[in-house]
Amino acid sequence: MDEQSIQLISDSRPSLPMRPGSCEKIDYEYVREGMCNAFMFVEPLGGWREVHVSTTKKAIDWAGYVQWLVDHPRYKNAKRITLVCDNLNTHWAGSLYAAFAADEAFRILNRIELR
Template sequence: MWCIPPEQDAAFVAAMEQVLAVYHRPYDPLYPVVNMDEQPIQLISDSRPSLPMQPGSCEKIDFEYVREGMCNAFMFVEPLGGWREVHVSTTKKAVDWAGYVQWLVDHPRYANAKRITLVCDNLNTHCAGSLYAAFAADEAFRILNRIELVFTPKHGSWLNMAEPELSVMTRQCFAGRVGSQQEVADRITAWQQDRNERQIGINWQFSTDDARVKLKRLYPKIELR
Protein backbone atom coordinates (compact mmCIF):
# COMPACT_ATOMS: atom_id res chain seq x y z
CA MET A 1 0.00 0.00 0.00
CA TRP A 2 1.30 3.45 -0.89
CA CYS A 3 1.92 6.03 1.81
CA ILE A 4 0.65 9.56 1.27
CA PRO A 5 1.52 12.32 3.75
CA PRO A 6 -1.67 13.94 5.12
CA GLU A 7 -0.69 17.34 3.75
CA GLN A 8 -0.70 15.87 0.24
CA ASP A 9 -4.18 14.33 0.47
CA ALA A 10 -5.98 17.19 -1.28
CA ALA A 11 -3.44 17.33 -4.12
CA PHE A 12 -3.67 13.55 -4.58
CA VAL A 13 -7.46 13.66 -4.69
CA ALA A 14 -7.53 16.54 -7.17
CA ALA A 15 -5.09 14.84 -9.56
CA MET A 16 -6.84 11.48 -9.22
CA GLU A 17 -10.27 12.90 -10.00
CA GLN A 18 -8.86 14.73 -13.02
CA VAL A 19 -7.47 11.47 -14.39
CA LEU A 20 -10.69 9.55 -13.70
CA ALA A 21 -12.72 12.31 -15.40
CA VAL A 22 -10.55 11.90 -18.49
CA TYR A 23 -11.19 8.14 -18.47
CA HIS A 24 -14.94 8.84 -18.33
CA ARG A 25 -14.90 10.69 -21.65
CA PRO A 26 -16.60 8.91 -24.55
CA TYR A 27 -14.45 7.79 -27.45
CA ASP A 28 -13.77 10.65 -29.85
CA PRO A 29 -11.15 10.22 -32.62
CA LEU A 30 -10.80 14.02 -32.78
CA TYR A 31 -9.82 14.12 -29.09
CA PRO A 32 -8.18 10.75 -28.40
CA VAL A 33 -6.92 9.76 -24.96
CA VAL A 34 -3.51 8.07 -24.97
CA ASN A 35 -1.67 6.70 -21.95
CA MET A 36 2.11 6.40 -21.80
CA ASP A 37 4.52 4.79 -19.40
CA GLU A 38 8.03 3.43 -19.53
CA GLN A 39 9.68 0.35 -18.13
CA PRO A 40 13.29 -0.88 -17.89
CA ILE A 41 14.03 -4.35 -19.24
CA GLN A 42 17.04 -6.30 -18.04
CA LEU A 43 19.00 -8.09 -20.75
CA ILE A 44 20.23 -11.56 -19.74
CA SER A 45 21.73 -14.25 -21.95
CA ASP A 46 22.54 -17.89 -21.24
CA SER A 47 26.09 -18.66 -20.15
CA ARG A 48 25.95 -21.91 -22.17
CA PRO A 49 23.43 -23.51 -24.54
CA SER A 50 20.48 -25.27 -22.97
CA LEU A 51 19.89 -29.01 -23.40
CA PRO A 52 16.84 -29.55 -25.64
CA MET A 53 13.74 -31.39 -24.50
CA GLN A 54 13.74 -35.13 -25.16
CA PRO A 55 11.20 -37.92 -24.58
CA GLY A 56 10.86 -38.27 -20.83
CA SER A 57 13.09 -35.27 -20.11
CA CYS A 58 12.29 -31.56 -20.07
CA GLU A 59 14.54 -28.83 -21.43
CA LYS A 60 17.46 -28.07 -19.12
CA ILE A 61 18.69 -24.48 -18.72
CA ASP A 62 21.82 -23.60 -16.75
CA PHE A 63 21.04 -21.39 -13.78
CA GLU A 64 24.10 -19.25 -14.54
CA TYR A 65 23.57 -16.30 -16.87
CA VAL A 66 25.37 -13.33 -18.39
CA ARG A 67 24.24 -9.77 -17.76
CA GLU A 68 23.96 -7.87 -21.05
CA GLY A 69 22.85 -4.49 -19.67
CA MET A 70 19.48 -2.75 -19.81
CA CYS A 71 17.11 -1.22 -22.32
CA ASN A 72 13.89 0.75 -21.93
CA ALA A 73 10.37 0.32 -23.30
CA PHE A 74 8.19 3.39 -23.95
CA MET A 75 4.54 2.29 -24.05
CA PHE A 76 1.83 4.34 -25.77
CA VAL A 77 -1.66 2.87 -25.59
CA GLU A 78 -5.06 4.21 -26.62
CA PRO A 79 -7.41 2.17 -24.39
CA LEU A 80 -10.67 2.98 -26.18
CA GLY A 81 -9.11 2.60 -29.62
CA GLY A 82 -7.61 -0.84 -29.06
CA TRP A 83 -4.20 0.40 -30.20
CA ARG A 84 -0.75 0.43 -28.68
CA GLU A 85 2.83 0.90 -29.83
CA VAL A 86 6.00 0.35 -27.86
CA HIS A 87 9.41 1.84 -28.64
CA VAL A 88 12.57 0.20 -27.31
CA SER A 89 15.46 2.53 -26.56
CA THR A 90 18.88 2.34 -24.97
CA THR A 91 18.16 5.27 -22.63
CA LYS A 92 15.15 7.01 -21.11
CA LYS A 93 16.35 10.59 -21.04
CA ALA A 94 14.23 13.71 -21.42
CA VAL A 95 15.13 13.96 -25.11
CA ASP A 96 13.99 10.34 -25.62
CA TRP A 97 10.58 11.13 -24.17
CA ALA A 98 10.36 14.33 -26.22
CA GLY A 99 11.18 12.46 -29.42
CA TYR A 100 8.46 9.87 -28.84
CA VAL A 101 5.88 12.56 -28.04
CA GLN A 102 6.79 14.23 -31.34
CA TRP A 103 6.32 10.85 -33.03
CA LEU A 104 2.90 10.53 -31.39
CA VAL A 105 1.53 13.89 -32.53
CA ASP A 106 2.81 13.28 -36.09
CA HIS A 107 1.49 9.71 -36.28
CA PRO A 108 -0.86 9.19 -39.27
CA ARG A 109 -3.41 7.73 -36.85
CA TYR A 110 -3.81 11.20 -35.32
CA ALA A 111 -3.49 13.31 -38.46
CA ASN A 112 -7.04 14.62 -38.05
CA ALA A 113 -7.02 14.84 -34.25
CA LYS A 114 -7.51 18.33 -32.87
CA ARG A 115 -5.82 17.53 -29.57
CA ILE A 116 -4.39 14.39 -27.98
CA THR A 117 -4.83 13.94 -24.25
CA LEU A 118 -1.65 12.28 -23.00
CA VAL A 119 -1.90 10.68 -19.56
CA CYS A 120 1.42 9.90 -17.87
CA ASP A 121 3.02 9.87 -14.44
CA ASN A 122 4.80 12.94 -13.08
CA LEU A 123 8.35 11.79 -13.73
CA ASN A 124 10.59 14.85 -14.01
CA THR A 125 11.27 14.18 -17.71
CA HIS A 126 7.56 14.18 -18.58
CA CYS A 127 7.19 17.93 -19.00
CA ALA A 128 7.14 20.78 -21.49
CA GLY A 129 10.74 21.58 -20.62
CA SER A 130 11.88 18.28 -22.16
CA LEU A 131 10.37 19.34 -25.48
CA TYR A 132 12.20 22.65 -25.39
CA ALA A 133 15.42 20.84 -24.47
CA ALA A 134 15.08 18.55 -27.48
CA PHE A 135 13.70 20.88 -30.16
CA ALA A 136 13.76 24.46 -31.34
CA ALA A 137 11.20 26.69 -29.64
CA ASP A 138 8.76 26.76 -32.56
CA GLU A 139 8.74 22.96 -32.85
CA ALA A 140 8.32 22.46 -29.08
CA PHE A 141 5.43 24.95 -29.14
CA ARG A 142 3.81 23.12 -32.08
CA ILE A 143 3.94 19.81 -30.23
CA LEU A 144 2.55 21.33 -27.02
CA ASN A 145 -0.37 22.79 -28.96
CA ARG A 146 -1.30 19.29 -30.10
CA ILE A 147 -1.38 17.66 -26.67
CA GLU A 148 -3.06 18.03 -23.30
CA LEU A 149 -0.78 16.66 -20.59
CA VAL A 150 -2.61 15.00 -17.69
CA PHE A 151 -0.51 13.61 -14.83
CA THR A 152 -1.34 10.87 -12.38
CA PRO A 153 -0.84 12.01 -8.76
CA LYS A 154 2.37 11.43 -6.88
CA HIS A 155 2.23 7.92 -5.36
CA GLY A 156 -0.64 7.21 -7.78
CA SER A 157 1.01 5.91 -10.94
CA TRP A 158 -1.30 2.86 -10.65
CA LEU A 159 -3.99 5.16 -12.09
CA ASN A 160 -2.15 5.09 -15.42
CA MET A 161 -3.79 2.59 -17.79
CA ALA A 162 -0.44 2.01 -19.49
CA GLU A 163 0.73 0.16 -16.36
CA PRO A 164 -1.55 -2.91 -16.78
CA GLU A 165 -0.69 -2.98 -20.49
CA LEU A 166 3.02 -3.06 -19.60
CA SER A 167 2.27 -5.87 -17.16
CA VAL A 168 0.58 -7.90 -19.90
CA MET A 169 3.51 -7.25 -22.23
CA THR A 170 6.03 -8.37 -19.61
CA ARG A 171 4.18 -11.60 -18.81
CA GLN A 172 3.55 -12.53 -22.43
CA CYS A 173 6.89 -11.49 -23.94
CA PHE A 174 9.50 -11.99 -21.25
CA ALA A 175 8.72 -15.15 -19.32
CA GLY A 176 12.24 -16.34 -20.17
CA ARG A 177 15.60 -14.69 -20.66
CA VAL A 178 16.19 -12.13 -23.39
CA GLY A 179 19.76 -11.27 -24.28
CA SER A 180 19.68 -8.30 -26.65
CA GLN A 181 17.80 -5.09 -27.32
CA GLN A 182 16.99 -6.30 -30.83
CA GLU A 183 15.39 -9.46 -29.46
CA VAL A 184 13.33 -7.33 -27.07
CA ALA A 185 12.15 -5.18 -29.98
CA ASP A 186 11.31 -8.23 -32.12
CA ARG A 187 9.23 -9.84 -29.38
CA ILE A 188 7.37 -6.61 -28.63
CA THR A 189 6.67 -5.93 -32.32
CA ALA A 190 5.03 -9.34 -32.76
CA TRP A 191 3.09 -8.90 -29.51
CA GLN A 192 1.69 -5.45 -30.28
CA GLN A 193 0.82 -6.38 -33.85
CA ASP A 194 -1.27 -9.29 -32.60
CA ARG A 195 -3.07 -7.20 -29.98
CA ASN A 196 -3.72 -4.35 -32.41
CA GLU A 197 -5.14 -6.70 -35.02
CA ARG A 198 -7.48 -8.13 -32.39
CA GLN A 199 -8.38 -4.59 -31.19
CA ILE A 200 -7.67 -5.43 -27.55
CA GLY A 201 -8.77 -2.54 -25.34
CA ILE A 202 -8.59 -1.92 -21.60
CA ASN A 203 -11.69 -2.37 -19.46
CA TRP A 204 -11.03 0.20 -16.73
CA GLN A 205 -13.30 -0.41 -13.73
CA PHE A 206 -12.21 2.23 -11.20
CA SER A 207 -14.49 5.29 -11.19
CA THR A 208 -14.72 8.56 -9.28
CA ASP A 209 -17.58 7.14 -7.20
CA ASP A 210 -15.44 4.13 -6.31
CA ALA A 211 -12.59 6.44 -5.31
CA ARG A 212 -14.82 8.46 -3.00
CA VAL A 213 -15.83 5.27 -1.21
CA LYS A 214 -12.61 3.26 -1.15
CA LEU A 215 -10.26 6.21 -0.61
CA LYS A 216 -12.50 8.29 1.60
CA ARG A 217 -9.71 8.74 4.16
CA LEU A 218 -7.87 10.92 1.62
CA TYR A 219 -10.71 13.35 1.13
CA PRO A 220 -10.51 16.48 3.27
CA LYS A 221 -12.95 16.65 6.17
CA ILE A 222 -15.07 19.80 6.07
CA GLU A 223 -16.59 20.85 9.36
CA LEU A 224 -19.79 22.86 9.12
CA ARG A 225 -20.35 25.43 11.83
Template sequence: MEDVLDVYELPYDPQHPVVCMDEKPYQLLGESREPLPMRKGSDQKIDSEYVREGTCSIFVFTEPLGGVRHVNVRKQRTSVDWAEEIQYLVDIGYPNVEKITLVLDNLNTHTLASLYRAFPPEEARRIARRLEIHFTPLHGSWLNIAEIELNVMTRQCLHRRIDDFEKLRSELAAWERERNTRSSKIRWHFTNNQAREKMASLYPKIEKSNI
Protein backbone atom coordinates in the same frame (compact mmCIF):
# COMPACT_ATOMS: atom_id res chain seq x y z
CA MET B 1 -6.70 10.86 -8.81
CA GLU B 2 -10.14 12.25 -9.55
CA ASP B 3 -8.78 14.19 -12.52
CA VAL B 4 -7.43 10.99 -14.11
CA LEU B 5 -10.61 9.06 -13.34
CA ASP B 6 -12.65 11.81 -15.00
CA VAL B 7 -10.57 11.31 -18.14
CA TYR B 8 -11.22 7.56 -18.11
CA GLU B 9 -14.98 8.16 -17.95
CA LEU B 10 -14.98 10.20 -21.17
CA PRO B 11 -16.80 8.56 -24.11
CA TYR B 12 -14.67 7.36 -26.99
CA ASP B 13 -13.88 10.19 -29.41
CA PRO B 14 -11.52 9.40 -32.32
CA GLN B 15 -10.71 13.11 -32.71
CA HIS B 16 -9.72 13.38 -29.03
CA PRO B 17 -8.12 10.02 -28.21
CA VAL B 18 -7.11 9.22 -24.64
CA VAL B 19 -3.60 7.76 -24.71
CA CYS B 20 -1.72 6.42 -21.68
CA MET B 21 2.09 6.31 -21.62
CA ASP B 22 4.58 4.50 -19.40
CA GLU B 23 8.17 3.28 -19.38
CA LYS B 24 9.80 0.04 -18.28
CA PRO B 25 13.51 -0.57 -17.65
CA TYR B 26 14.69 -3.82 -19.18
CA GLN B 27 17.84 -5.85 -18.66
CA LEU B 28 19.22 -7.73 -21.65
CA LEU B 29 20.30 -11.21 -20.56
CA GLY B 30 22.21 -13.88 -22.45
CA GLU B 31 22.73 -17.57 -21.72
CA SER B 32 25.90 -18.69 -19.96
CA ARG B 33 25.31 -22.24 -21.27
CA GLU B 34 23.45 -23.44 -24.34
CA PRO B 35 19.85 -24.35 -23.37
CA LEU B 36 18.72 -27.93 -23.83
CA PRO B 37 16.06 -28.05 -26.57
CA MET B 38 12.46 -28.99 -25.99
CA ARG B 39 11.52 -32.63 -26.32
CA LYS B 40 8.19 -34.37 -26.39
CA GLY B 41 6.72 -34.03 -22.91
CA SER B 42 9.59 -31.79 -21.71
CA ASP B 43 10.10 -28.03 -21.70
CA GLN B 44 13.28 -26.30 -22.81
CA LYS B 45 15.92 -26.42 -20.04
CA ILE B 46 17.93 -23.27 -19.28
CA ASP B 47 20.69 -22.73 -16.75
CA SER B 48 20.05 -20.49 -13.75
CA GLU B 49 23.22 -18.51 -14.55
CA TYR B 50 23.05 -15.79 -17.17
CA VAL B 51 25.19 -13.13 -18.83
CA ARG B 52 24.35 -9.44 -18.42
CA GLU B 53 24.24 -7.72 -21.81
CA GLY B 54 23.28 -4.20 -20.70
CA THR B 55 20.07 -2.31 -20.01
CA CYS B 56 17.57 -0.30 -22.02
CA SER B 57 14.18 1.36 -21.62
CA ILE B 58 10.86 0.31 -23.15
CA PHE B 59 8.35 3.06 -23.98
CA VAL B 60 4.70 2.09 -24.41
CA PHE B 61 1.70 4.14 -25.54
CA THR B 62 -1.77 2.63 -25.41
CA GLU B 63 -5.18 3.95 -26.42
CA PRO B 64 -7.45 1.84 -24.16
CA LEU B 65 -10.75 2.43 -25.97
CA GLY B 66 -9.25 2.45 -29.46
CA GLY B 67 -7.47 -0.87 -29.11
CA VAL B 68 -4.18 0.57 -30.38
CA ARG B 69 -0.73 0.61 -28.82
CA HIS B 70 2.83 1.50 -29.83
CA VAL B 71 6.03 0.18 -28.26
CA ASN B 72 9.61 1.32 -28.78
CA VAL B 73 12.97 0.54 -27.19
CA ARG B 74 15.70 3.08 -26.43
CA LYS B 75 19.16 2.80 -24.97
CA GLN B 76 18.18 5.19 -22.17
CA ARG B 77 15.30 7.30 -20.85
CA THR B 78 16.49 10.89 -20.99
CA SER B 79 14.27 13.92 -21.48
CA VAL B 80 15.27 13.97 -25.15
CA ASP B 81 14.25 10.31 -25.55
CA TRP B 82 10.84 11.11 -24.10
CA ALA B 83 10.46 14.18 -26.31
CA GLU B 84 11.25 12.20 -29.45
CA GLU B 85 8.71 9.55 -28.48
CA ILE B 86 6.09 12.27 -28.01
CA GLN B 87 6.94 13.74 -31.41
CA TYR B 88 6.36 10.28 -32.93
CA LEU B 89 3.05 9.99 -31.09
CA VAL B 90 1.84 13.35 -32.43
CA ASP B 91 3.14 13.15 -36.01
CA ILE B 92 3.03 9.43 -36.82
CA GLY B 93 0.62 7.89 -34.34
CA TYR B 94 -2.13 10.54 -34.47
CA PRO B 95 -1.34 13.05 -37.25
CA ASN B 96 -4.95 13.97 -38.04
CA VAL B 97 -6.65 14.27 -34.63
CA GLU B 98 -7.53 17.58 -33.03
CA LYS B 99 -5.89 16.90 -29.67
CA ILE B 100 -4.40 13.96 -27.78
CA THR B 101 -5.34 13.54 -24.12
CA LEU B 102 -2.18 12.07 -22.61
CA VAL B 103 -2.13 10.32 -19.22
CA LEU B 104 1.28 9.59 -17.73
CA ASP B 105 3.26 9.37 -14.51
CA ASN B 106 4.75 12.51 -13.00
CA LEU B 107 8.41 11.71 -13.71
CA ASN B 108 11.15 14.32 -14.02
CA THR B 109 11.46 13.81 -17.79
CA HIS B 110 7.69 13.89 -18.46
CA THR B 111 7.36 17.64 -18.86
CA LEU B 112 6.81 20.06 -21.72
CA ALA B 113 10.23 21.47 -20.87
CA SER B 114 11.70 18.24 -22.29
CA LEU B 115 10.31 19.19 -25.70
CA TYR B 116 12.30 22.44 -25.56
CA ARG B 117 15.46 20.50 -24.68
CA ALA B 118 15.04 18.36 -27.78
CA PHE B 119 13.64 20.73 -30.42
CA PRO B 120 13.68 24.39 -31.48
CA PRO B 121 11.05 26.48 -29.64
CA GLU B 122 8.58 26.62 -32.54
CA GLU B 123 8.68 22.83 -32.97
CA ALA B 124 8.39 22.21 -29.24
CA ARG B 125 5.38 24.52 -29.04
CA ARG B 126 3.76 22.89 -32.08
CA ILE B 127 3.92 19.49 -30.38
CA ALA B 128 2.80 20.85 -27.01
CA ARG B 129 -0.31 22.43 -28.53
CA ARG B 130 -1.45 18.99 -29.73
CA LEU B 131 -1.46 17.63 -26.18
CA GLU B 132 -3.70 17.81 -23.14
CA ILE B 133 -1.65 16.27 -20.32
CA HIS B 134 -2.98 14.64 -17.14
CA PHE B 135 -0.53 13.33 -14.56
CA THR B 136 -1.17 10.49 -12.14
CA PRO B 137 -0.58 11.55 -8.51
CA LEU B 138 2.58 10.67 -6.62
CA HIS B 139 2.47 7.02 -5.52
CA GLY B 140 -0.53 6.62 -7.82
CA SER B 141 1.02 4.98 -10.88
CA TRP B 142 -1.59 2.20 -10.56
CA LEU B 143 -3.97 4.72 -12.11
CA ASN B 144 -2.02 4.59 -15.38
CA ILE B 145 -3.67 2.14 -17.76
CA ALA B 146 -0.35 1.83 -19.60
CA GLU B 147 0.84 -0.25 -16.62
CA ILE B 148 -1.79 -2.85 -17.55
CA GLU B 149 -0.44 -2.89 -21.10
CA LEU B 150 3.10 -3.31 -19.77
CA ASN B 151 1.98 -6.26 -17.65
CA VAL B 152 0.36 -7.92 -20.68
CA MET B 153 3.51 -7.28 -22.72
CA THR B 154 5.70 -8.78 -20.01
CA ARG B 155 3.62 -11.97 -19.81
CA GLN B 156 3.23 -12.44 -23.55
CA CYS B 157 6.59 -11.27 -24.89
CA LEU B 158 9.23 -10.79 -22.17
CA HIS B 159 8.86 -14.02 -20.23
CA ARG B 160 12.22 -15.34 -21.47
CA ARG B 161 15.76 -14.03 -21.76
CA ILE B 162 16.55 -11.69 -24.64
CA ASP B 163 20.20 -10.77 -25.08
CA ASP B 164 20.26 -8.30 -27.96
CA PHE B 165 18.84 -4.78 -28.30
CA GLU B 166 17.72 -5.18 -31.92
CA LYS B 167 16.22 -8.58 -31.20
CA LEU B 168 14.22 -7.08 -28.35
CA ARG B 169 12.99 -4.30 -30.63
CA SER B 170 11.98 -6.86 -33.28
CA GLU B 171 10.16 -9.08 -30.77
CA LEU B 172 8.23 -6.15 -29.34
CA ALA B 173 7.30 -4.90 -32.82
CA ALA B 174 5.86 -8.34 -33.64
CA TRP B 175 3.92 -8.36 -30.36
CA GLU B 176 2.58 -4.86 -31.10
CA ARG B 177 1.39 -5.86 -34.59
CA GLU B 178 -0.41 -8.94 -33.31
CA ARG B 179 -2.12 -7.12 -30.45
CA ASN B 180 -3.14 -4.22 -32.70
CA THR B 181 -4.49 -6.66 -35.30
CA ARG B 182 -6.73 -8.08 -32.59
CA SER B 183 -7.67 -4.52 -31.58
CA SER B 184 -7.26 -5.52 -27.92
CA LYS B 185 -8.94 -2.94 -25.69
CA ILE B 186 -8.64 -2.18 -21.99
CA ARG B 187 -11.80 -1.12 -20.19
CA TRP B 188 -11.33 0.72 -16.92
CA HIS B 189 -14.12 0.27 -14.36
CA PHE B 190 -12.92 2.16 -11.26
CA THR B 191 -14.81 5.46 -11.03
CA ASN B 192 -14.72 8.54 -8.83
CA ASN B 193 -17.87 7.44 -7.00
CA GLN B 194 -16.19 4.13 -6.14
CA ALA B 195 -13.01 5.92 -5.10
CA ARG B 196 -14.90 8.19 -2.70
CA GLU B 197 -16.52 5.16 -1.14
CA LYS B 198 -13.62 2.72 -0.99
CA MET B 199 -10.88 5.26 -0.28
CA ALA B 200 -12.79 7.54 2.06
CA SER B 201 -9.90 7.62 4.55
CA LEU B 202 -7.76 9.49 2.01
CA TYR B 203 -10.18 12.40 1.72
CA PRO B 204 -10.00 15.39 4.11
CA LYS B 205 -12.47 15.34 6.97
CA ILE B 206 -14.78 18.36 6.80
CA GLU B 207 -16.09 19.62 10.10
CA LYS B 208 -19.76 20.55 9.95
CA SER B 209 -20.61 23.93 11.36
CA ASN B 210 -23.21 24.23 14.12
CA ILE B 211 -24.35 27.56 12.74
Protein backbone atom coordinates in the same frame (compact mmCIF):
# COMPACT_ATOMS: atom_id res chain seq x y z
CA MET C 1 2.28 6.42 -22.55
CA ASP C 2 4.75 4.64 -20.33
CA GLU C 3 8.32 3.51 -20.46
CA GLN C 4 10.21 0.70 -18.84
CA SER C 5 13.87 -0.17 -18.50
CA ILE C 6 14.62 -3.72 -19.57
CA GLN C 7 17.66 -5.78 -18.69
CA LEU C 8 19.06 -7.71 -21.65
CA ILE C 9 20.38 -11.16 -20.78
CA SER C 10 21.66 -14.27 -22.52
CA ASP C 11 22.19 -17.85 -21.38
CA SER C 12 25.58 -18.61 -19.86
CA ARG C 13 25.48 -22.18 -21.21
CA PRO C 14 23.18 -24.11 -23.53
CA SER C 15 20.26 -26.08 -22.13
CA LEU C 16 20.19 -29.88 -22.20
CA PRO C 17 17.57 -31.13 -24.65
CA MET C 18 14.47 -33.07 -23.70
CA ARG C 19 14.77 -36.87 -23.61
CA PRO C 20 12.19 -39.61 -23.23
CA GLY C 21 10.97 -39.39 -19.62
CA SER C 22 12.88 -36.18 -18.89
CA CYS C 23 12.14 -32.52 -19.61
CA GLU C 24 14.59 -29.94 -20.96
CA LYS C 25 17.20 -28.86 -18.40
CA ILE C 26 17.82 -25.11 -18.26
CA ASP C 27 20.59 -23.45 -16.28
CA TYR C 28 19.29 -20.30 -14.59
CA GLU C 29 22.66 -18.55 -14.61
CA TYR C 30 22.74 -15.74 -17.18
CA VAL C 31 25.08 -13.18 -18.69
CA ARG C 32 24.06 -9.52 -18.43
CA GLU C 33 24.14 -7.94 -21.90
CA GLY C 34 23.16 -4.37 -20.97
CA MET C 35 19.97 -2.36 -20.76
CA CYS C 36 17.41 -0.85 -23.11
CA ASN C 37 14.28 1.18 -22.67
CA ALA C 38 10.83 0.49 -24.11
CA PHE C 39 8.44 3.41 -24.73
CA MET C 40 4.86 2.20 -25.11
CA PHE C 41 1.85 4.10 -26.38
CA VAL C 42 -1.53 2.51 -25.68
CA GLU C 43 -5.03 3.48 -26.74
CA PRO C 44 -7.10 0.70 -25.10
CA LEU C 45 -10.51 1.71 -26.46
CA GLY C 46 -9.08 2.11 -29.96
CA GLY C 47 -7.35 -1.27 -29.83
CA TRP C 48 -3.96 0.28 -30.65
CA ARG C 49 -0.51 0.08 -29.13
CA GLU C 50 2.96 0.87 -30.34
CA VAL C 51 6.31 0.10 -28.74
CA HIS C 52 9.61 1.83 -29.48
CA VAL C 53 12.93 0.68 -28.06
CA SER C 54 15.83 3.00 -27.31
CA THR C 55 19.19 2.68 -25.62
CA THR C 56 18.53 5.61 -23.26
CA LYS C 57 15.72 6.98 -21.11
CA LYS C 58 16.32 10.72 -21.17
CA ALA C 59 14.11 13.78 -21.45
CA ILE C 60 15.01 14.28 -25.11
CA ASP C 61 14.09 10.66 -25.86
CA TRP C 62 10.66 11.20 -24.30
CA ALA C 63 10.25 14.46 -26.24
CA GLY C 64 11.14 12.73 -29.52
CA TYR C 65 8.51 10.06 -29.00
CA VAL C 66 5.88 12.65 -28.06
CA GLN C 67 6.69 14.48 -31.31
CA TRP C 68 6.32 11.16 -33.15
CA LEU C 69 2.89 10.67 -31.53
CA VAL C 70 1.68 14.17 -32.38
CA ASP C 71 2.76 13.73 -36.02
CA HIS C 72 1.38 10.17 -36.31
CA PRO C 73 -1.22 9.77 -39.11
CA ARG C 74 -3.60 8.20 -36.58
CA TYR C 75 -3.99 11.58 -34.88
CA LYS C 76 -3.73 13.94 -37.87
CA ASN C 77 -7.34 15.14 -37.40
CA ALA C 78 -7.21 15.28 -33.60
CA LYS C 79 -7.43 18.77 -32.14
CA ARG C 80 -6.06 17.62 -28.80
CA ILE C 81 -4.30 14.43 -27.65
CA THR C 82 -4.61 13.58 -23.96
CA LEU C 83 -1.33 12.00 -22.95
CA VAL C 84 -1.50 10.19 -19.62
CA CYS C 85 1.96 9.74 -18.09
CA ASP C 86 3.38 8.94 -14.68
CA ASN C 87 5.14 11.69 -12.74
CA LEU C 88 8.66 10.94 -13.93
CA ASN C 89 10.82 14.06 -13.96
CA THR C 90 11.15 13.93 -17.78
CA HIS C 91 7.40 14.08 -18.46
CA TRP C 92 6.92 17.83 -18.62
CA ALA C 93 6.89 20.68 -21.11
CA GLY C 94 10.50 21.62 -20.34
CA SER C 95 11.66 18.36 -21.93
CA LEU C 96 10.16 19.46 -25.23
CA TYR C 97 11.93 22.82 -25.05
CA ALA C 98 15.20 21.04 -24.21
CA ALA C 99 14.87 18.80 -27.26
CA PHE C 100 13.44 21.19 -29.89
CA ALA C 101 13.43 24.80 -30.95
CA ALA C 102 10.85 26.90 -29.12
CA ASP C 103 8.41 27.05 -32.05
CA GLU C 104 8.42 23.24 -32.47
CA ALA C 105 8.02 22.64 -28.73
CA PHE C 106 5.12 25.11 -28.68
CA ARG C 107 3.48 23.35 -31.66
CA ILE C 108 3.68 19.99 -29.89
CA LEU C 109 2.38 21.41 -26.59
CA ASN C 110 -0.62 22.92 -28.38
CA ARG C 111 -1.61 19.45 -29.60
CA ILE C 112 -1.28 17.55 -26.30
CA GLU C 113 -2.75 17.69 -22.85
CA LEU C 114 -0.39 16.18 -20.27
CA ARG C 115 -2.02 14.32 -17.39
